[in-house]
Amino acid sequence: MSPRTRAILGVTIMSAVLVLYFVLAGIRAVALLSSGEAVAIVMGVAMLVLPIIGFWALVRELLFGSRATQLADRLESEGQLPDEPVATHPSGRPDRADADAAFPRYRDEVEADPESWRAWMRLGIVYDAAGDRKRARGAIRQAIALERQDLRR
Incomplete structure (x- = not known):
């Protein structure tokens, strides 16, 4: 499996887990909102707002990654990626x-x-x-x- 495929798979899995968390938090938020108690309602509102912000951030990061990958692919197809030889560590990270x-x-x-x-x-x-x-x-x-x-x- 190529490093790019592993990265895409990792992002997909982490995004799916995060969306599952948002759904579960939303279910709990609705339960708190319907309780009728002031403190529970405030907590329910917070539990709805935070996943919305998290979802926005997730979408923003996924779009950034997609656009960045598209531009890097264009540079690669044009033969314009940085071409200096850079030593790498055993982990694959550049020196x-x-x-x-x-x-x-x-x-x-x-x-x-x-x-x-x-x-x-x-x-x-x-x-x-x-x-x-x-x-x-x-x-x-x-x-x-x-x-x-x-x-x-």
């Missing part, structure tokens, strides 16, 4: 020092063409390889936004 060494090239590429979703996506991939998840997600979100703008034109 941070090697990934950090590749970073300046992709940062400069974004600075030279800040409207290129491809440059932002490559930067996000390198940030991710370096273990900087926050910046990776930000760069990939920027790539997704720029690619959407390109489609509208």
